[in-house]
Amino acid sequence: MSSIFVNAMGDQCPIPVVKTMKAIAAMTESGTLEIHVDYEVPVQNLTRFAKDRGLPVSSEKIDDKHYVVRMEVADPKAASAKEEQPGCIPDLRGDTVIAIASECMGNGADDLGATLMKGFLYAVSQQEELPRTILFYNSGAKLTAEGAATIEDLKSMEAQGVEILTCGTCANFFGLEGKQAVGSITNMYVIVEKLTSAAKVIRP
Numbered sequence: 001m002s003s004i005f006v007n008a009m010g011d012q013c014p015i016p017v018v019k020t021m022k023a024i025a026a027m028t029e030s031g032t033l034e035i036h037v038d039y040e041v042p043v044q045n046l047t048r049f050a051k052d053r054g055l056p057v058s059s060e061k062i063d064d065k066h067y068v069v070r071m072e073v074a075d076p077k078a079a080s081a082k083e084e085q086p087g088c089i090p091d092l093r094g095d096t097v098i099a100i101a102s103e104c105m106g107n108g109a110d111d112l113g114a115t116l117m118k119g120f121l122y123a124v125s126q127q128e129e130l131p132r133t134i135l136f137y138n139s140g141a142k143l144t145a146e147g148a149a150t151i152e153d154l155k156s157m158e159a160q161g162v163e164i165l166t167c168g169t170c171a172n173f174f175g176l177e178g179k180q181a182v183g184s185i186t187n188m189y190v191i192v193e194k195l196t197s198a199a200k201v202i203r204p
Contacts, residue, residue: 002027002029002030002031002032003031003032003034004023004027004031004032004033004034005034005036006019006020006023006033006034006035006036007036008020008035008036008037008042009036009037009038009066010038011037011042013041013042013045013088014045014088016035016037016042016045016046017042017045017046017049019035020033020035020046020049020071021049021080024073024076024079024080025076025080027073027076028076029076030072030073030074030075030076031073031076032070032071032072032073033069033070033071033073034068034069034070035068035069035070035071036066036067036068037067037068037069038065038066038067039065039067040067040091040159040160040161041088041089041091041161042067042069043059043067043069043159043160043161044089044091044092044130044160044161045088045089046059046069046071047059047069047156047160048089048092050069050071051126052082053078053079053082055071055072055073055079056071056072057069057070057071057072058070058152058155058156059155059156059159059160060155060156060159061155061158061159067159068159069159091161092128092129092130092160092161093129093130093131093132093160093161093162094129094130094131094132094199094200095132095198095199095200096129096131096132096198096199096200096201096202097131097132097133097134097135097194097195097198097200097201097202098124098131098133098134098135098201098202098203098204099135099137099191099195099201099202099203100117100134100135100136100137100140100143100203100204101137101138101139101140101203102117102138102139102140103117103139103140103142103143104116104117104139105117105120105204114149117143117150117204118149118150118153120204121143121150121153121154122153124153124157125153125154125156125157130157130160130161130162131157131162131202132162132163132198133162133163133164133165133194133198134154134157134162134163134164134165134183135165135166135167135186135191135194135195136164136165136166136167136170136183137166137167137170137191138167138170139170139174140166140170141166141167141170141171141173141174141176142174142176144164144166144180144181144182144183145171145174145176145179145180145181146179146180146181147181148181151181151182154182154183155181155182158182158183163183164182164183164184165183165184165185165186165190165191165194166180166183166184166185166186167185167186167187167188167191168185168186168187169187169188171185
């Protein structure tokens with residue numbers, strides 16, 4: 001398998017998608033495309049491009065002006081066969097806030113609740129419209145810490161511009177200070193502001 005680097009840093013939409021299409025067309029074997037861009041909207045466009053072609057895709061925010069999108073291309077010919085004029089979609093984030101107060105979803109068996117929460121966050125990451133912010137507090141703070149099964153999906157959403165905020169008091173209570181793997185630490189004043197200003201709040 002080959003690994004192909006695509007430098008789209010500084011490129012405006014739809015150039016990152018155009019470069020990706022050309023890179024796939026030039027592939028002679030299966031491999032991984034790693035596309036580097038410098039803001040969130042190209043990440044959203046590239047993610048949609050990959051999903052439209054059935055390509056496994058992940059993304060990661062390296063810093064405020066560096067994002068990486070990775071696509072697994074098993075069949076380059078099939079992936080490049082779908083003809084489509086690359087376009088620029090608007091920012092896919094809506095004005096919804098998701099507030100997660102527990103590492104488990106629902107009451108009852110914790111193992112089942114943890115599985116449900118992982119499935120919930122994956123499902124959120126696959127929606128056409130992403131939330132603007134996801135808040136984590138109480139034991140929900142564990143979901144953004146190192147080793148959590150939810151990190152990959154959260155990193156993918158963060159790279160697409162979703163704000164990931166974890167309650168600092170909660171992180172400290174559970175001994176997670178300095179162990180956050182995604183997003184940033186916040187306080188209760190910010191959490192209240194995000195909840196009260198949102199058009200819609202979802203509490204799973």
